[in-house]
Amino acid sequence: MYLIVGLGNPGKKYARTKHNMGFDVIDCLVDGYRIPSSGTALKGMYGKGLIGGEKVLLVKPLTFMNASGECVRAFVDYYKVDPESKLVVVYDDISLEPGVIRVRGKGSAGGHNGIKSIIQHLGTQNFKRVRVGIGGKPPGWDLADFVLAPFSRADRVLADEGIERAAEAVRTLLEEGVDAAMNRFNGKAGG
Secondary structure, eight states: OEEEEEOOOOSGGGTTBGGGHHHHHHHHHHHHHTOOEEEEETTEEEEEEEETTEEEEEEEESSOGGGHHHHHHHHHHHHTOOHHHHEEEEEEETTSOTTOEEEESSOOOTTOHHHHHHHHHHTOOOSEEEEEEOOOOOTTOOHHHHHTSBOOHHHHHHHHHHHHHHHHHHHHHHHHOHHHHHHHHTTOOOO
């Protein structure tokens, strides 16, 4: 069973903000594969289903971004998921332009507090990731204000395309492996 975790912040206040791209990708997967909700437990909202013939748990942590590792650790432990082979984390990335995604098999936190928390709680950085670009912070903006703000109208269109592509990258990763997903999706925006 794969554990697919989308990072974000719970509550209407944060819906559709840049920092909630992970939540948005989970919602896209839920809708696309008709994954029923299983409710809330282990500090997260989750659903169980199938994607590409693989059993999956789709999770949105309810711990807020900076404590995402608490929820991820609880799901890893309860469902006995090997994080180095069966965990995929989806999250926003300011180093990528809106609509651009990047798949990786492992890596550092790269300054992302949600990933820092997961690495801290799991004791490993060797887990798969799908990063969704939100664009860089404009000069003079506070980083927290930037990531918690909605997209401009033009960037929202690109971000929505990125969400769709990220969901497709997750399916490819599950069906064909991380290398195939990296080859097909890394650094490309649009069709």
